[in-house]
Amino acid sequence: MAIQILMPALSPTMTDGTLAKWLVSEGDSVSSGDVIAEIETDKATMEVEALDDGIIAKILVSEATQNVAVNTVIALMTEEGESLSDADLASASASAPASAAPAPASSATPTPVAEAPAVAPVLSPATPSPAPQATVSVPSQAGNTGRIFASPLARRIAAQNGIDIAALAGTGPHGRIIKADVDEALSKGAVPAQQGRATASGASAPRFVPHTAMRRVIAQRLQSSKQTAPHIYLTVECEIDSLLAARKQLNEFAPEGIKISVNDMIIKAAGYALMAEPDMNGFYSEEGCSYYNTADICMAVAVDGGLVTPVIHSVEKAGLAEIAGITADLASRARQGKLDPSEYAGGNFTISNLGMFGIKEFSAVINPPQSGILAIGAGEQRPIVKSGELAIATMMSVTLSADHRIVDGAVGARWLQAFKRAIETPAMMLL
Numbered sequence: 001m002a003i004q005i006l007m008p009a010l011s012p013t014m015t016d017g018t019l020a021k022w023l024v025s026e027g028d029s030v031s032s033g034d035v036i037a038e039i040e041t042d043k044a045t046m047e048v049e050a051l052d053d054g055i056i057a058k059i060l061v062s063e064a065t066q067n068v069a070v071n072t073v074i075a076l077m078t079e080e081g082e083s084l085s086d087a088d089l090a091s092a093s094a095s096a097p098a099s100a101a102p103a104p105a106s107s108a109t110p111t112p113v114a115e116a117p118a119v120a121p122v123l124s125p126a127t128p129s130p131a132p133q134a135t136v137s138v139p140s141q142a143g144n145t146g147r148i149f150a151s152p153l154a155r156r157i158a159a160q161n162g163i164d165i166a167a168l169a170g171t172g173p174h175g176r177i178i179k180a181d182v183d184e185a186l187s188k189g190a191v192p193a194q195q196g197r198a199t200a201s202g203a204s205a206p207r208f209v210p211h212t213a214m215r216r217v218i219a220q221r222l223q224s225s226k227q228t229a230p231h232i233y234l235t236v237e238c239e240i241d242s243l244l245a246a247r248k249q250l251n252e253f254a255p256e257g258i259k260i261s262v263n264d265m266i267i268k269a270a271g272y273a274l275m276a277e278p279d280m281n282g283f284y285s286e287e288g289c290s291y292y293n294t295a296d297i298c299m300a301v302a303v304d305g306g307l308v309t310p311v312i313h314s315v316e317k318a319g320l321a322e323i324a325g326i327t328a329d330l331a332s333r334a335r336q337g338k339l340d341p342s343e344y345a346g347g348n349f350t351i352s353n354l355g356m357f358g359i360k361e362f363s364a365v366i367n368p369p370q371s372g373i374l375a376i377g378a379g380e381q382r383p384i385v386k387s388g389e390l391a392i393a394t395m396m397s398v399t400l401s402a403d404h405r406i407v408d409g410a411v412g413a414r415w416l417q418a419f420k421r422a423i424e425t426p427a428m429m430l431l
Contacts, residue, residue, distance in 0.1 A: 002088040003052055003077040007061075009070045010041050011341030017041050018066045018213045019074060020152075028056045030077075037063075037074070038152050040213035045152040045337065052077060057084050060092060066213075150177035153337055157182045157304055160209050214306040225368045229284075230404040233363050234412045238396045238423045240379050246426040250320060260324045263299070263353050266376060268323055268429050269422035270351060271295035271315030276418040277411065281348055283369040284406040298347035298367065299327060301334040308334045309367060311347040320429075355379060361397040372402040372412070374419070396423075 007017065018040040030036055030050045037048045054077040061074040068074065073092040078084060150158075150165055154177045158165040161182075168185055170177035211219075243265055250260050274281040274295040282291035295316045298309035310330040312323060333339050352364045353376040364375040377397040384393050398419070402412045422428050 002057060002082075002084055002092075003054060004073045004092060005036075005050075005075040005077060007068045007070050007072040007074050008039070008048065010039065010046050011345060013345060014041055014070060014341075016067045016069045019061050019063055019068050020045060022059060022063045024056050026056055026059055029080075030054060030056060045156065047152065050077075054079050055082075057082075058089070058092075066216075148177065149175055151179065153179050153304065154182050156212070158185075160305070161186060162207060212305050218306050221368060222365045225366050229366055229368065231363075231366060231401050232404045232407070232409060232412065233399055233401055234409070234416055235361065235397060235399040236416045236420050238398060238420050239384070239393045240396050240423060241394045243423055243426050244379075244394060254321050254324070258321050258324050259328075260320050261327070262355075262379070263351070263376075264320055264324045264327055265426065265429070266353065266374075266423070267297050267299060267312060267315055267327065267351055268318075268320055269419050270297055270349060270374060271318075272422045272429050273415050273418035274349060275316045277415040279411045280372060280402075280407060280415040282406060283348075283371050284403055285369070289406050292348045294348075296346060296348045298344075298350040298370075299330070300350060300352040300364075301331050303335050303337070308339065308344050309347065309350055310334055310339060310344045349373070351376065355396070361399060363399050364401050366401050366403055370403075371406050372400055372415075375399045375401065 007019070010017065019037065020040045021038040022036070023038065024030060024034075024036045031053050032049075032051055034050050035047045036050050036056070039046050039048055056075060057078040058076040059074070060076065061068055061072065076084060076088060076092060148166055149170060149172075151172070155165055157163075157179060158168070163182060163185055165177060165182070168177050168181050169175075171181055172178040240262070243262070247260055247262060247265060254260060272295075274297075278291060278293075281293075281295065282289050294314045296311050296313045297315050298311050300307050300309050312318070312326050312330070315323065318326070330339070330343065334344075347367075347370065349370055350364075350367045350373040352373055354362060355376050355378040358378050360380070361377045362375050364373045366373050375398065377399075379394050379396040381392055382395045384391055384395065386393075398416070400412055400416055407415075
């Protein structure tokens with residue numbers, strides 16, 4: 001009997017994904033551990049490995065197919081010498097879900113969907129092994145089809161910038177093209193294939209980039225957030241000279257390899273405020289409002305093609321050195337596409353910091369089903385009035401976006417007061 005290869009659930013909340021690329025063809029022999037396909041989720045491109053030895057007998061879902069529901073049969077494998085029967089094909093068609101059911105918005109902990117039995121997901125880029133590497137067929141400059149070794153991340157960045165990946169030399173293991181190779185080509189001014197080509201009318205053709213699964217999900221979730229959650233915005237100015245002095249002193253005594261950032265202290269202050277004002281620490285549903293007893297804070301990390309929000313759990317119990325170690329690790333692996341799905345699932349509240357880009361002030365969109373998100377602007381020296389006299393201080397603007405269905409203006413204001421106290425008097429975070 002044929003082995004069914006199903007669309008796997010690569011995260012607890014995944015209901016569908018894009019079958020981006022088949023790395024095998026019908027008739028190919030595969031061994032357990034061979035990479036056979038790439039699947040795009042809302043967070044990353046995942047490589048899928050075979051768990052059994054056999055032959056790819058039938059590919060049922062073509063590559064570049066979007067919105068493939070979890071547990072859909074995407075291919076059939078047979079053992080050596082075995083043939084597909086009509087019953088195998090009928091069974092595959094009958095077992096495919098009609099559509100993926102959306103996760104309930106009111107559920108605090110979504111129920112994981114069963115993993116597919118014949119495949120195993122691996123976050124890309126994968127660690128090279130003696131097993132055959134993932135390859136992709138691309139048209140060469142001569143018009144022929146060649147096979148090159150390239151990581152999914154390298155291919156995505158090249159496609160987004162119109163770079164012909166077949167023209168690049170790989171520096172990764174076994175000559176594999178990696179992200180650094182594409183970045184180097186871009187830094188040397190590689191000209192995209194379509195850039196500068198004029199149309200018949202003399203106008204330049206626009207660059208078209210198809211939506212990734214990540215971009216589609218970001219668009220859907222944030223559009224839904226703005227449409228369903230009435231946002232209120234509250235802004236305060238925080239003086240951070242004491243915080244900067246405390247950070248400098250703490251880093252002098254921090255363990256080797258640990259460097260506490262301003263963002264780490266902001267996360268700690270947000271955790272302090274969530275404990276001080278527990279009415280802010282929850283989410284709204286049609287049945288009622290649910291509240292948490294821990295401060296699990298998401299930090300927004302920009303990655304290629306979008307952003308992810310890994311979670312720092314129980315911030316109220318963690319010291320600044322511990323938070324610094326966690327955030328550095330999460331941010332690094334997020335940019336490499338190596339986060340485990342459990343590391344960006346959940347969270348009660350989000351911090352979005354654009355201060356490093358010189359942004360003075362902005363308003364962020366709530367990450368549903370959370371009740372709030374804090375937008376952090378740049379710290380800059382400004383003239384202020386102290387005791388009736390003009391002075392210079394380092395000021396930072398922060399804006400709270402809150403879901404007015406659960407957070408009233410007074411609740412949001414009290415939360416910001418608690419946050420401001422912690423930022424301006426850092427010793428409070430140590431109590």
